[in-house]
Amino acid sequence: MSAVLGVSAYYHDAAAALVVDGQVIAAMQEERFTRIKNDASLPFHAAEACLSVAGLNADDLDEVVFYENPYSKLERVLISNLRTFPMSWKQFPLALGAQLGTKLWVLDQLAEGLGVPRAKVGFRSHHESHAASAFLPSPFEEAAVLTVDGVGEHDTTVMWRGQGSELTALGSLEYPHSLGLLYAGLTAYCGFMVNEGEYKVMGLSSFGQPRFREQFDKLIRLSADGSFELGLEYFAYMTDPALGFGPKLEQLLGPRRPVGRPWDLDSAEDRRFADVAATLQQVTEEALLGLCAELRRQTDASALCLAGGVALNAVANARLLRDSGFDRIWVQPAAGDAGAALGAAMLGSVALGDGRTQLDTMALGTAIDAGRGQAVARSLGLVAERVDQPANVAAELLGRERIVAVANGRFEFGPRALGQRSLLANPAGAQTRDHLNRLVKHREPFRPFAPAVLADRTPAWFDGEENDMTPYMTTVLDVRADKRDELRAVTHVDGTARLQTVRQPASMMRGVLESLERRTGSPVVLNTSLNGPGEPICATETDALGFFVAHRVDALLLDDVLVTRP
Amino acid sequence: MSRLQTLRELVGHFMHRQRFVLAPLLIVLLLASMLLMATSGLAYVAPLSYSIF
Amino acid sequence: MRSGGVHGLGRERCLPLVPLAARIVNPIVWVLPGHAVHKLEQFALAEHGSLLDMTAAANRCEDPDRAAAYLRHALDEGRHSQMFVRRARELAQEQGRPRPGRVRADTEHLFQTLGEVDFLAFVHRGESTGRQQFESYQQWFRSRGDVRTEQLFKALVHDELRHEAYSLELLTDLVPAEQVSAAFRKMWMRDLWHGWLRLGRPISHGVYLAGMLLLYPLLWPFALWVRVVRPRRSGW
Numbered sequence: 001m002s003a004v005l006g007v008s009a010y011y012h013d014a015a016a017a018l019v020v021d022g023q024v025i026a027a028m029q030e031e032r033f034t035r036i037k038n039d040a041s042l043p044f045h046a047a048e049a050c051l052s053v054a055g056l057n058a059d060d061l062d063e064v065v066f067y068e069n070p071y072s073k074l075e076r077v078l079i080s081n082l083r084t085f086p087m088s089w090k091q092f093p094l095a096l097g098a099q100l101g102t103k104l105w106v107l108d109q110l111a112e113g114l115g116v117p118r119a120k121v122g123f124r125s126h127h128e129s130h131a132a133s134a135f136l137p138s139p140f141e142e143a144a145v146l147t148v149d150g151v152g153e154h155d156t157t158v159m160w161r162g163q164g165s166e167l168t169a170l171g172s173l174e175y176p177h178s179l180g181l182l183y184a185g186l187t188a189y190c191g192f193m194v195n196e197g198e199y200k201v202m203g204l205s206s207f208g209q210p211r212f213r214e215q216f217d218k219l220i221r222l223s224a225d226g227s228f229e230l231g232l233e234y235f236a237y238m239t240d241p242a243l244g245f246g247p248k249l250e251q252l253l254g255p256r257r258p259v260g261r262p263w264d265l266d267s268a269e270d271r272r273f274a275d276v277a278a279t280l281q282q283v284t285e286e287a288l289l290g291l292c293a294e295l296r297r298q299t300d301a302s303a304l305c306l307a308g309g310v311a312l313n314a315v316a317n318a319r320l321l322r323d324s325g326f327d328r329i330w331v332q333p334a335a336g337d338a339g340a341a342l343g344a345a346m347l348g349s350v351a352l353g354d355g356r357t358q359l360d361t362m363a364l365g366t367a368i369d370a371g372r373g374q375a376v377a378r379s380l381g382l383v384a385e386r387v388d389q390p391a392n393v394a395a396e397l398l399g400r401e402r403i404v405a406v407a408n409g410r411f412e413f414g415p416r417a418l419g420q421r422s423l424l425a426n427p428a429g430a431q432t433r434d435h436l437n438r439l440v441k442h443r444e445p446f447r448p449f450a451p452a453v454l455a456d457r458t459p460a461w462f463d464g465e466e467n468d469m470t471p472y473m474t475t476v477l478d479v480r481a482d483k484r485d486e487l488r489a490v491t492h493v494d495g496t497a498r499l500q501t502v503r504q505p506a507s508m509m510r511g512v513l514e515s516l517e518r519r520t521g522s523p524v525v526l527n528t529s530l531n532g533p534g535e536p537i538c539a540t541e542t543d544a545l546g547f548f549v550a551h552r553v554d555a556l557l558l559d560d561v562l563v564t565r566p
Numbered sequence: 567m568s569r570l571q572t573l574r575e576l577v578g579h580f581m582h583r584q585r586f587v588l589a590p591l592l593i594v595l596l597l598a599s600m601l602l603m604a605t606s607g608l609a610y611v612a613p614l615s616y617s618i619f
Numbered sequence: 620m621r622s623g624g625v626h627g628l629g630r631e632r633c634l635p636l637v638p639l640a641a642r643i644v645n646p647i648v649w650v651l652p653g654h655a656v657h658k659l660e661q662f663a664l665a666e667h668g669s670l671l672d673m674t675a676a677a678n679r680c681e682d683p684d685r686a687a688a689y690l691r692h693a694l695d696e697g698r699h700s701q702m703f704v705r706r707a708r709e710l711a712q713e714q715g716r717p718r719p720g721r722v723r724a725d726t727e728h729l730f731q732t733l734g735e736v737d738f739l740a741f742v743h744r745g746e747s748t749g750r751q752q753f754e755s756y757q758q759w760f761r762s763r764g765d766v767r768t769e770q771l772f773k774a775l776v777h778d779e780l781r782h783e784a785y786s787l788e789l790l791t792d793l794v795p796a797e798q799v800s801a802a803f804r805k806m807w808m809r810d811l812w813h814g815w816l817r818l819g820r821p822i823s824h825g826v827y828l829a830g831m832l833l834l835y836p837l838l839w840p841f842a843l844w845v846r847v848v849r850p851r852r853s854g855w
Contacts, residue, residue: 034726035674045623078591079849085842086835093831096598104576108568118568171572171855193721229853260718372683379687542678546690550697577629587848594841605827 002352003060004130005050006345007110008067008337009042010103012195012309015338015413016046017364018054019345022354024137026050027340027345027364027413032539038195039536042106043341044113049366053410058115065344067337068105068126072153074099076175091241124347126152126340127308128167131333133343134307135162136332136350139468144301146284146291149308149336152181157291157308159226161299165350170298177230179287180309182220185235185244186280190273191257194244202315203447206494207265210275215252226294228287263444274446283455284310285319292324297545303328307343311335312415314498317475321467333362333472334414335439338545341415361504362472363420365411365539370559373407373541377563380549390560391511394424398512399519401426402554405530407507409545409559416473418500419452419509419528421538423553425489425526426449432489432526440558441549442533448497451490452527454513455503461487461524462499464516470501490526500527507558641752645759656711660719661704668724669745670696676730676738685735690787692742695778706771736794741801743786744810748781 009030017027026049031037051057081088111118126133130147145160145167156178159170187197190204214527221229236246236453250256257273264270269360292304306317312335321329332339350356368375370386378386387393390408397404401410403425423440425432427449435442455466462477469475469499476496484491491497500508509527517523530538530547538544541558548556548563556563580589649655675691700722707719730738757772790799840851 014577027586033678034728035671035724036723074576074595075579075585075588075591078594079588079845082591082838082842082845083849083851085839088833089832092835093828096595096831097602097827100595100599101602105569108572111568118571173855174752176851176854177853199609223854225855227854258718259720375683376677376687376690379684534723540678542686542690543674546674546677546694549690550694588845590844591841594838598831600835601827601830605823605830 001060002062002349002354003054003056004345004348004352005047006067006343006348007043007047007065008062008129008341008344009268011337011433012040013038013336013338014040014043014046015334016043016050017350017413018050018056019315019342019354020054020056020516022349022366023357024342024359025051027334027338028366028411029413029536031536032365032411034246035536035543037534037536040176040525042109042113046227046386048115048164053147053366056340061114061120062117063348064110065348066106066110066121066123067129067340067344069153070104072125074104075185076151076154080175092497095241108385109254115523121307122346127155127158128169128347129340129343130307130335131158131160131162131167131305131343132347132350133332133334133339134305134311134330135160135167136165136343136346136356137332138162138196138303138305138318139358139539140303140305140328140330143291143299143303143305144295144299144307144326145307146288146295146311147308148179148288148291148310150184151178157479159291159295159298161301161507162305170295176232176235177228179228179284181235181244182230183280183284183310183313185249188244189253189256190251190277191259191261193259198269198309199312199314200444200447201277202276202281202313203492204444205277205315206492206496207446208271208276208278210282211275211281212253212279213282216279218252219249220283220287222283222287222290224290226290226292228290231444239275263446265446281313281315285316285413286311288316288320289324292320292326296325300327303330304331305332307332307335309336311474314474314476315496317469318477318496321391321469321475321521322396329475330468331472332473333416335474336415346357361418362412362414362418363410364413365420367410368407368544368559369539370541370561373545373558373563374561377545377558377561378544380545381566382545382548382563383566384561384563386471386560387557387562388560389511389515390440390557390562391508392515393562394508394512394521394555394557395515397555398424398516398525400424401429401432403439405544405548405553405556406508406512407530407541407556407558411539414472416500417527417537418472419502419507419512419527421530421544422452422509423528423530424512425449425528426520427487427489427524427526428485428522436489436526436528439553440532441528446493448492449490449526449528450498450500451487451524452500452502452509452513453525454510454517455501457523458499458501460499461522466501466503470499471503473498486522487524489522515545629689642755645755648703649756649759651717652729654718656707656714656716659703659707659710660722661720663700663707663719665698665832666696666703666723668726669693670700671726671739673742674730675726675728676735679730680735681790685789687719688789692782692785695782699775699778701726702771704775706768709767732767736790736798737805739786739790739793740799740806741809743783743790744803744806746782746786753779 003020008015014030018025028046029045031039031045081092107121111121127147131145135145143162145162147158155172157173161168184194187201192200216233234249236243274478311331374384394404412418440477458466461483464477478495479491480496513523580592670693673689677686677689753772753776760769
C-alpha cells in the first residue's frame with residue numbers, strides 16, 4: 001500500500017489531500033474546519049480528517065508533499081524586493097520577516113504537526129502541482145495542459161504536455177507578468193476583496209461593454225507567440241502588495257471604486273466599472289486564447305486541461321471550448337491552491353509507481369452524521385424526523401417554492417457546491433433571487449445564482465450538451481431563449497448560466513431532479529452553496545444546523561433527517 | 567534536528583550551480599535572521615524567546 | 620445558577636480590574652476622533668473570534684445537548700459581531716470616515732488546546748468580564764444621550780448574562796467544585812501570561828522594523844547585483 005498526503009498552505013486556501021494506491025481517497029480545505037474563509041493556515045484539521053476517512057494514521061504515510069518549493073519562493077521574494085529597491089522599503093521587512101520567521105520552515109512544521117519524520121516531507125513546484133491536479137485526474141491519456149495563476153515560486157503561466165503519467169514543461173512566463181495579478185488588481189480597483197471578488201468581477205462584466213480596450217492595451221500587451229507582458233508602471237504590487245495597483249491605473253481608468261458602496265448599475269459611475277470589468281474579461285479571454293494557440297502549435301493535442309486560479313473563470317472556459325480549437329477541455333474543479341494539494345499528492349503517488357485514476361466525484365470530505373444531527377437539532381428545539389424518501393420530500397418542498405437546505409454524504413472539495421452541501425430553490429419563481437438574497441446571501445444585485453440539471457435533459461433547457469466541464473460548474477452555457485422565463489432566477493443578464501449537469505446515479509441531487517421533473521415537468525433546480533455571506537461552505541451537520549437557525553430557510557435535510565421549525 | 571535539514575537545503579538551493587550567482591544573497595538572509603532572532607520574530611524557531619517579552 | 624457552594628465563583632476569580640479600567644478611560648476612548656469606530660470594529664472582531672471558538676466547540680463536543688448550547692452561543696456571537704459592525708458603519712458614515720469592511724477573526728483553537736473544562740472556565744471569565752465592561756459602556760452612552768449605542772450595549776449585556784450563567788452551569792455539572800476552582804485559577808494565570816505577551820509583541824515588532832529600516836539602505840550593492848545577474852524576463 002502506498003499513501004501520500006498532499007498539502008497546500010500559507011498563501012491561499014490551505015488544503016490536504018490523500019491518495020492511496022493511486023486513488024483519491026479524500027481532499028478537504030482547512031477553512032471547512034476552522035470556519036475561516038480561505039483559511040491559509042497549516043491544514044492539520046483537514047489532514048487529520050483525510051487520514052480518518054481512510055482509516056489510517058500518520059505512521060502509514062509514505063510521503064507528505066508540500067505544493068511548492070519554499071526555498072525558491074524565498075529566493076523570488078528576496079529578488080523581487082531587491083529589484084524594486086528602494087521603493088520596496090515598506091514591504092521588505094514584512095515580506096522577509098514572514099518568509100524567514102514562518103514560511104521557510106513549513107516542512108518542519110508539517111513534520112512536527114503531523115508526527116511524521118522530517119525525511120518523509122518533501123515538495124514539488126507550484127505550477128507542477130497545479131498541472132498534475134489538472135491532468136492526472138482528467139479523462140485524457142494525452143493532453144495539453146495550461147496552468148495560469150497569480151504567481152507560484154517564479155512562474156505565473158506554464159504550458160505543459162501531459163502523456164500517460166508524465167508532465168513535460170514547454171515554456172513559462174515569469175513574475176511579475178501575470179494574468180492572475182492583473183485580474184486581482186482590477187478586482188481591487190472595482191472595490192472587491194482580492195482572492196474572493198474575482199468571480200464577482202466576472203459576473204459584473206456581462207453588464208458592461210468592453211470600451212476601455214485602448215487603455216487596457218497599455219496594461220497588458222499580448223504577443224503573437226501567446227506570451228504577454230504587463231505594463232508594470234500601472235501596478236504597485238511589487239512595492240505594495242496590499243494595493244494591487246498604482247496611481248497611474250486610476251489616472252488611466254478613472255478613480256477606484258470605494259469598498260462596500262452599494263451597487264447601482266443604472267448610474268453612469270457603476271456602469272463605468274461594469275465596462276472596465278467587461279474589458280478585463282475580454283482581454284483575459286484573448287490572452288488565454290493566445291496561450292491555447294501556442295499550446296496547440298507545440299503539442300498538437302486535441303484535449304486541454306486547465307488549473308491555477310485563472311481557470312476558475314467559467315465564462316473564459318466556455319469561450320476556450322468554443323474558439324480555442326481544442327475538442328475537449330477539463331478543468332480541475334478546485335483550480336486554485338487547494339487543488340494544488342491534490343496535484344502534489346498525485347505527483348508523490350505517481351513517483352512511487354502508482355497509476356493515475358480519473359476523478360469522477362468531488363465529494364471528498366467528511367460525511368454527515370445524521371443521528372448526531374437529529375440529537376443536536378432536538379436539543380435546539382427544532383423538529384427532526386427521519387423520512388423515507390428525502391429526495392422526494394425535497395422535491396415536494398421545491399415544487400411549493402420553498403427553499404431547502406441539503407447536507408448529505410461527504411462534502412465537496414473546491415469552491416462549488418454540487419449537491420452535497422447545497423441550498424436549493426425553484427428557479428422559476430419571480431421572487432426567488434430576491435428572496436434568497438434577503439434571507440441568506442445578501443449578494444450584489446448583479447450576481448447570478450446557478451442551476452443544476454439532469455445531464456440528459458441539458459439540450460432541452462440549454463444551448464448545448466453536457467461536456468467535460470459541466471458536471472463541476474466550471475463553464476457556462478446559454479439558457480435556451482424559450483426557457484429563460486422558467487429559469488429566470490438562474491439566468492444571467494447575458495442569457496448564460498454556470499450550470500451543473502447531474503449524471504451520478506443514486507445521488508441525492510439526481511433523486512431531487514428526477515422527482516422534481518415528475519412533479520413540475522422541469523428537471524432544473526437553483527443550486528447555491530450552503531453558507532451565509534462571508535462564511536465557508538458548511539461541512540458538518542452542526543454547521544448546517546447553525547446555518548438553519550441563523551437563516552430562515554424552510555427546511556434542512558441531513559441525509560434522511562428532515563429538520564423544520566416547530 | 568529537522569531545522570538543520572531545512573537550513574542545509576536552503577544553503578544548497580542558493581549554492582546550486584544554476585543559482586550560484588545568488589549565493590551572496592545568503593548574507594542578506596543571515597543579517598535579517600539575526601535581527602529577527604534578537605527580536606523574537608523567529609517565533610517558530612525560537613519558541614522560548616517570548617520569555618523576554 | 621446552581622449550587623450555592625459555587626455561586627459567584629467565577630466572579631470572585633475575576634478581579635474587576637478590566638471593567639474598572641474601562642470606566643476610567645471611557646471619557647477619553649469614546650471621544651477621540653475615529654476611535655469609537657475603531658473600538659466597535661475591535662469588538663466585532665472579538666465577537667467573531669468567539670463565534671469561531673464556540674462553533675469549534677459545538678463540532679467537537681460529543682454530547683449533543685452541550686453541543687447545542689455551544690452552537691446557540693456561537694450564533695449569538697455572530698449576531699453581536701454584526702450589530703457592532705452595523706453601528707460602526709453608521710458612526711463612520713456620520714463622521715465621514717472610511718466604511719469598516721468585513722470582519723475576519725483568527726482562532727487559537729481553544730476548545731482543542733484547553734479541553735472542555737478549561738474552555739468553559741475561559742468562556743465564563745470572558746463573558747463575565749465582557750458583561751461588566753459593556754455595562755460601563757452602556758452607562759457611559761446613556762450619560763451622553765447616545766440612545767442607539769446605549770441600546771446596543773444593553774442588548775449585549777442581556778445576552779452575556781445568559782452566557783455567563785449557562786457556562787458556569789455546564790462547568791459545575793461536568794466536574795466537582797475543586798476542579799472548577801482549579802480551572803478558574805489556571806485561566807487567570809493564562810490571562811496574566813497573555814497580557815504580558817500582548818505588551819511585549821508591539822515592542823519587539825517595533826524594534827524589528829526599526830532594525831530592518833536601518834539594514835535596508837545598506838542592501839544597495841545586493842540590489843545592483845540582482846539587477847545584473849537576474850534581470851526581469853518577459854516572454855517564454
